Amino acid sequence: MSADASARSTTGEDAAPATGTAKDAGTAKDAGAARGRRPLFDVALWADWAALIGLVVLVVVFTALDPGFLSGGNVEGMLAASAALLVLAVAQTFVVATAGIDLSIASVMTLGIVVLGQLHQAGQPLAVAMGGAVVAGLLAGVVNGLLVAKAKITDFVVTLGMLSAASGLALILSDGQPVTITEKFFFTVSLDGPVPLVSWIVVVAIVIAAIAHVVLFHTRFGTHVLATGGNPEAASATGISTARVKIAVYAIAGLLAGVAAIIVVTRLGSTPPAANTTYLLNSVAAVVLGGVSLFGGRASILGPIFGALLLTVLLNGLTTLGVSQYYQPLSVGVVVVAAAFLMRFQK
Amino acid sequence: MTGLHAAPASSAPATTPLLEARDVSLSFGSVRALRDVHVTVAPGEITALVGDNGAGKSTLVRCFSGVHTPDSGEILLGGQPVRFSTPEAARDAGIETVHQNLALVEDLTVWQNLFLNREHTRFGMLDRRRMRREAADMVSQLAVNVPEVTSRVRRLSGGQRQAVAICRAAGFSSQLVIMDEPTAALGVQETARVEELILRLRDEGHAVLLISHNFDQVMRLSQQVWVMRAGRCVAGRRTAATTGQEIVGLITGAIAA
Numbered sequence: 001m002s003a004d005a006s007a008r009s010t011t012g013e014d015a016a017p018a019t020g021t022a023k024d025a026g027t028a029k030d031a032g033a034a035r036g037r038r039p040l041f042d043v044a045l046w047a048d049w050a051a052l053i054g055l056v057v058l059v060v061v062f063t064a065l066d067p068g069f070l071s072g073g074n075v076e077g078m079l080a081a082s083a084a085l086l087v088l089a090v091a092q093t094f095v096v097a098t099a100g101i102d103l104s105i106a107s108v109m110t111l112g113i114v115v116l117g118q119l120h121q122a123g124q125p126l127a128v129a130m131g132g133a134v135v136a137g138l139l140a141g142v143v144n145g146l147l148v149a150k151a152k153i154t155d156f157v158v159t160l161g162m163l164s165a166a167s168g169l170a171l172i173l174s175d176g177q178p179v180t181i182t183e184k185f186f187f188t189v190s191l192d193g194p195v196p197l198v199s200w201i202v203v204v205a206i207v208i209a210a211i212a213h214v215v216l217f218h219t220r221f222g223t224h225v226l227a228t229g230g231n232p233e234a235a236s237a238t239g240i241s242t243a244r245v246k247i248a249v250y251a252i253a254g255l256l257a258g259v260a261a262i263i264v265v266t267r268l269g270s271t272p273p274a275a276n277t278t279y280l281l282n283s284v285a286a287v288v289l290g291g292v293s294l295f296g297g298r299a300s301i302l303g304p305i306f307g308a309l310l311l312t313v314l315l316n317g318l319t320t321l322g323v324s325q326y327y328q329p330l331s332v333g334v335v336v337v338a339a340a341f342l343m344r345f346q347k
Numbered sequence: 348m349t350g351l352h353a354a355p356a357s358s359a360p361a362t363t364p365l366l367e368a369r370d371v372s373l374s375f376g377s378v379r380a381l382r383d384v385h386v387t388v389a390p391g392e393i394t395a396l397v398g399d400n401g402a403g404k405s406t407l408v409r410c411f412s413g414v415h416t417p418d419s420g421e422i423l424l425g426g427q428p429v430r431f432s433t434p435e436a437a438r439d440a441g442i443e444t445v446h447q448n449l450a451l452v453e454d455l456t457v458w459q460n461l462f463l464n465r466e467h468t469r470f471g472m473l474d475r476r477r478m479r480r481e482a483a484d485m486v487s488q489l490a491v492n493v494p495e496v497t498s499r500v501r502r503l504s505g506g507q508r509q510a511v512a513i514c515r516a517a518g519f520s521s522q523l524v525i526m527d528e529p530t531a532a533l534g535v536q537e538t539a540r541v542e543e544l545i546l547r548l549r550d551e552g553h554a555v556l557l558i559s560h561n562f563d564q565v566m567r568l569s570q571q572v573w574v575m576r577a578g579r580c581v582a583g584r585r586t587a588a589t590t591g592q593e594i595v596g597l598i599t600g601a602i603a604a
Contacts, residue, residue, distance in 0.1 A: 218475075234463075237444075240463070
């Protein structure tokens with residue numbers, strides 16, 4: 001009886017999707033999606049674009065409640081506020097695409113912030129201080145990568161350790177004191193831009209996202225990142241060094257955390273040494289909202305970008321509506337879990 | 348079929364073997380996985396490797412595909428001794444392996460899998476159009492119902508996946524395609540289609556080394572059978588000169604080789 005059933009299910013799979021009976025509706029839908037023709041009310045379609053749809057809905061709702069929400073000043077502020085998170089979300093995407101996770105990303109950013117501050121205080125030129133932040137992030141990322149790929153320690157544990165180590169190092173280096181930086185250059189890049197509403201730091205974030213998209217989808221390395229996340233055994237069997245790929249993605253994450261550090265400092269004009277866990281949670285949340293599978297192998301750059309924008313809009317909107325700050329983490333939590341629930345329908 | 352005590356070498360065809368293992372031994376710690384194994388694979392033939400679970404079939408083919416390196420003995424390719432330290436080295440020498448777990452990445456498309464780690468690039472960027480076109484050519488030659496090269500492997504049936512894996516192995520001017528139980532997880536129809544594909548590979552001039560537990564399949568497809576038991580190659584037969592019953596006897600040890 002059971003043998004009969006399994007034989008039938010095999011032929012069912014084998015049959016051309018066009019002949020799909022009610023039982024084969026799933027197969028037929030798969031096939032339709034594969035050809036790019038999806039029914040409008042396919043949940044999977046909505047799941048793929050959850051972040052963008054959520055973003056549009058939030059903008060519409062907040063604008064309806066407060067017409068000032070879409071004022072030039074507020075839009076410019078929101079874009080500038082999202083720049084660092086955009087960069088971190090792109091960084092996190094590379095790691096998550098290999099089925100890893102970088103819990104240290106915000107702490108490494110803090111380390112970069114402190115290194116920038118200390119170099120500046122030591123009288124180094126701004127370029128050196130900014131370069132120092134990026135190098136510090138890159139080094140932390142390489143250490144993460146080596147521990148994950150070569151020492152074969154679980155990514156979760158390695159980056160949790162780095163979370164603590166990098167924030168500790170930031171406190172040691174700075175002695176817990178922020179450095180105030182009043183450089184004209186920083187005001188310029190965070191307040192001015194090539195076009196209205198878009199400051200230079202937003203341009204930097206967009207350029208980084210564009211490069212990341214090209215790297216992920218138009219280079220051999222990007223394909224190998226997705227293969228490493230999708231099926232590490234298969235990747236190794238074709239001769240891909242999954243260890244090298246993993247070291248590379250953590251290094252990229254560290255490097256971009258250093259860039260995010262510079263962006264944060266340009267906006268604040270100071271280098272707070274305190275760890276900022278909100279950035280960590282939001283970077284992971286943006287990736288999840290963007291439809292990137294935490295199991296690896298599937299990724300998008302546009303998705304996490306919309307995810308990061310959605311989170312920024314959510315927090316900004318609640319603030320402009322006068323909702324207490326205390327409700328903000330709660331709202332982020334609800335949105336992220338709701339998005340993760342939608343992902344279950346993603347094909 | 349009376350001369351049961353035929354030495355392995357003498358029962359092989361007279362032409363220079365494409366691949367030959369001479370007295371290959373390999374131990375994992377105290378476990379002697381392979382002991383003085385001697386097998387040959389003739390060009391343009393389907394050679395079957397049979398044996399019970401744990402007899403050493405997979406270990407032997409992993410020596411051929413560069414996953415393991417023998418402790419002693421020689422592997423000759425086209426009469427020349429070779430030593431593969433990595434799977435890539437074996438692939439470069441023209442030995443492709445279709446692994447039991449297929450080694451496909453489900454979330455990548457058919458063309459991405461076909462060109463995995465052999466991607467064509469232009470100016471450092473992937474040449475997606477060229478790879479899609481060549482993949483479509485490769486896939487269109489399959490007997491199995493043809494999947495779209497732009498669909499993700501996740502959406503393919505078991506037979507289509509196997510076909511893609513075989514297609515990848517055959518597609519890159521390989522001399523020898525090793526297949527580890529290619530139809531183990533397939534239904535009746537899909538098995539038939541994959542068998543057609545294996546015969547096509549042979550007709551196109553590839554040598555095939557086939558591990559199979561399905562004796563009917565071995566009798567249908569192969570020209571030469573090697574039987575392994577407890578790490579040794581205990582017998583070699585021309586398929587035309589043996590029976591499924593004899594093979595079973597050799598595998599279990601009921602018939603002394």
